[in-house]
Amino acid sequence: MKTLFMLLLFCHVASTVKHSLKYFLTATSGVTNIPEFVAFLMVDEVQVGYCDSNIKIADPKQDWMRDFMKDNPQHIDWYTQRCSSNQQFFRAHLDALKQRLNQTGGAHILQRMNGCEWDDETGEVIGFNQYGYDGEDFIVLDLQTLTWTAPRQQAFTTKLRWDADKARSEFNKYYCFHECPHWLKTYVHYGRSSLQRTDLPSVSLLQKTPSSPVSCHATGFYPDRAMMYWRKDGEEHHEDVDHGEILPNHDGSFQISVDLILSSVAPEDWRRYDCVFNLSGVEDVIITKLDKAQIRTNWVSPSEFPAGVTGVVVGLLLLLALCIAGLFIWRRNNNSE
Incomplete structure (x- = not known):
């Protein structure tokens, strides 16, 4: 509504x-x-x-x-x-x-x-x-x-x-x-x-893949009167920034994310960026530097897989290809009868 x-x-x-x-x-x-x-x-x-x-x-x-x-x-x-x-x-x-x-x-x-x-x-x-x-x-x-x-x-x-x-x-x-x-x-x-309590959040930098935006994610804060934004050289930065909504958690606290698109940011300029979280009524702010070493991600490049794991993956792909080929041949034979 x-x-x-x-x-x-x-x-x-x-x-x-x-x-x-x-x-x-x-x-x-x-x-x-x-x-x-x-x-x-x-x-x-x-x-x-x-x-x-x-x-x-x-x-x-x-x-x-x-x-x-x-x-x-x-x-x-x-x-x-x-x-x-x-x-x-x-x-x-x-x-x-x-x-x-x-x-x-x-x-x-x-x-x-x-x-x-x-x-x-x-x-x-x-x-x-x-x-x-x-x-x-x-x-x-x-x-x-x-x-x-x-x-x-x-x-x-x-x-x-x-x-x-x-x-x-x-x-x-x-x-x-x-x-x-x-x-x-x-x-x-x-x-x-x-x-009327005030709970500060945990703040993390998250990224799905190396080409994805970096998400500054804060969770566990209360109340929902909060703001979060990216800065460049100490000034609030608006270009290539996507602000998310404040969302509720199951425990009554809140979460928010603000994404920074990195396609226009040179690697040597990363140190000029940081993420700022401020909870209304609380003087202290949480500042998180844009640091590649601090970014959490589930993405792993193929070269980083252990040799044994790579062999298993390749074997499964070959088995899948054989199954698909067998299914194709079976359908072709049935259609020709």
């Missing part, structure tokens, strides 16, 4: 810390092997809660969130009720959309992302509430005008109906600017030791 899952780009300047509380809700029709309704609760891009139409109860996913639920048992009941009511809401709207668009079969997906961001220095709060259908933006609430925007013509009927429901829009506004930041601040307080 174009706007439900956004890549955050960070400028090379010190920035304030922004926290976020986001709900990702998904209803499906005609999709097998997954629940018909799934909901994720994310705090600072970390999954802290989950429910679906099969388990039907709110499931905390972080230790600090479990502690919060123990201290506030009514909260898990509230989330469980919300999971049930949203499941019914999404089921009804998905069925109505399919009927209106004359979609009698196939797989269809209705999604919503809503929540808020809070700047802990300025106090600024930004709210959002938007829907997607079958992988495309469908309808978005403008919290300033309290009107819905329909990027797709199919959503125009929904826009008219929801624009007329003033109570619904006012509730969404109140939630985004009052309830949401209240709970966000509460969650950040409970999870501060985890959410």
